Amino acid sequence: MNWDTVFAERTSEMKRSTVREILKLTAKPEVISFAGGLPAPELFPVERIREATDTILAERGTEVLQYSTTEGMPELRKLIAKRLSNDTLKISPENILITSGSQQGVDMIARILLDERDRVIVENPTYVGMLTSWKPYHLHFSAVPTDNNGMQVEGIVPLLKDKHKLIYSIPTFQNPQGTTLTRERREKLAEILVDNNLLYVEDDPYGELRYSGDPVPSVLQIEAAHRGATDVTGNVIYCGTFSKVLTPGLRIGWIAAAFPVIDKLVQAKQATDLHTSTLNQFISYEVARDEEFLNNHIAHLREVYRQRRDLMLKTMEDHFPEEVTWTRPEGGLFLMVTMPAHLNAAELLVKALEQNVAFVPCDAFFIGDMGHNTFRLNFSNARPEMIVEGIKRLGVVLKAAMR
Numbered sequence: 235m236n237w238d239t240v241f242a243e244r245t246s247e248m249k250r251s252t253v254r255e256i257l258k259l260t261a262k263p264e265v266i267s268f269a270g271g272l273p274a275p276e277l278f279p280v281e282r283i284r285e286a287t288d289t290i291l292a293e294r295g296t297e298v299l300q301y302s303t304t305e306g307m308p309e310l311r312k313l314i315a316k317r318l319s320n321d322t323l324k325i326s327p328e329n330i331l332i333t334s335g336s337q338q339g340v341d342m343i344a345r346i347l348l349d350e351r352d353r354v355i356v357e358n359p360t361y362v363g364m365l366t367s368w369k370p371y372h373l374h375f376s377a378v379p380t381d382n383n384g385m386q387v388e389g390i391v392p393l394l395k396d397k398h399k400l401i402y403s404i405p406t407f408q409n410p411q412g413t414t415l416t417r418e419r420r421e422k423l424a425e426i427l428v429d430n431n432l433l434y435v436e437d438d439p440y441g442e443l444r445y446s447g448d449p450v451p452s453v454l455q456i457e458a459a460h461r462g463a464t465d466v467t468g469n470v471i472y473c474g475t476f477s478k479v480l481t482p483g484l485r486i487g488w489i490a491a492a493f494p495v496i497d498k499l500v501q502a503k504q505a506t507d508l509h510t511s512t513l514n515q516f517i518s519y520e521v522a523r524d525e526e527f528l529n530n531h532i533a534h535l536r537e538v539y540r541q542r543r544d545l546m547l548k549t550m551e552d553h554f555p556e557e558v559t560w561t562r563p564e565g566g567l568f569l570m571v572t573m574p575a576h577l578n579a580a581e582l583l584v585k586a587l588e589q590n591v592a593f594v595p596c597d598a599f600f601i602g603d604m605g606h607n608t609f610r611l612n613f614s615n616a617r618p619e620m621i622v623e624g625i626k627r628l629g630v631v632l633k634a635a636m637r
């Protein structure tokens with residue numbers, strides 16, 4: 235078989251994720267990895283999850299091992315709807331679909347909304363996992379520049395002379411930059427969405443992981459308020475996940491959106507995987523329904539990750555050459571480093587791996603041929619002493635490259 239000729243045309247734009255390929259290289263125990271978006275494994279609530287699993291198998295064993303509804307476990311949808319609701323926005327369980335991680339949500343959104351060669355607006359750089367999923371539709375990505383306050387939303391308006399299907403962004407603690415869209419820009423974005431009847435995908439895996447600064451409401455909330463609505467009937471499709479606040483291994487995410495969107499997504503999900511793992515939904519619910527436990531757990535994550543972020547930033551100040559700059563995130567798991575334009579992060583990675591340190595070059599996160607001098611550092615996964623050692627080694631590699 236000539237395998238080059240058998241695959242569907244749409245696979246020509248599929249390629250392995252750079253991040254996941256780098257993760258393979260970093261699997262060696264001697265490598266200090268700042269590459270993946272991995273939570274700290276020592277903080278996983280292993281015992282709590284074991285107890286929850288025992289309980290549900292003992293009490294509802296036959297049910298949790300059975301097929302279940304595509305929409306997701308009713309109690310879990312209710313719990314998520316409640317966690318997303320507040321005084322001004324009341325989200326109904328009908329507006330929630332449980333997905334197999336938020337990555338599946340992002341993937342299915344393209345499946346139900348995008349036709350080949352549609353135009354979509356994204357911030358630049360953007361989440362590479364979205365690009366991997368959406369590129370096979372041969373889309374036109376219109377890139378909006380970013381700064382330390384997130385996407386420069388005023389850059390959206392001139393793009394609208396061409397018809398665009400939707401906007402996708404990560405407004406809170408963005409991947410890869412860690413930056414957050416300010417409240418003013420969210421208000422402006424909501425205005426643009428409503429005035430132009432545009433769909434917006436808010437990808438929000440990191441929103442609960444804030445370590446400093448003032449909380450900002452989600453675009454989901456701001457857009458509803460802008461329309462004077464108190465329910466989810468508007469143009470925002472919101473993707474959330476337990477991956478970063480509980481555990482990514484259970485693969486429990488969700489979409490909150492207007493009912494017609496949920497209804498169409500259910501049809502897509504039936505074709506994809508019928509439903510998210512019944513057992514994993516029950517385990518997640520059993521753990522998360524103890525609100526005090528979950529909130530305390532998230533508070534603990536915030537504390538530990540805040541210390542790791544601060545330690546990484548401080549060590550970078552002390553050891554990185556002054557020609558290099560970086561973002562200073564108020565939350566999330568990442569920051570992004572920018573080197574002088576003549577340096578190449580992929581080449582630097584080869585040198586860094588020789589010193590057993592890893593990071594992710596960011597060129598794959600950019601629309602267009604740019605970002606070769608940028609790389610992403612994760613600060614949640616490595617223990618403090620490893621952060622110091624890894625950043626020191628990176629400093630040496632950077633200084634050598636600078637010469």
Ligand SMILES: Cc1ncc(COP(=O)(O)O)c(C=O)c1O
Pocket residue numbers: 271334335336337338340361363404409437438439474475476477482486487
């Ligand atoms: C912006 C963004 N969206 C979605 C995901 C997927 O997360 P999960 O599928 O584990 O919920 C990630 C994971 O790193 C992410 O950074």
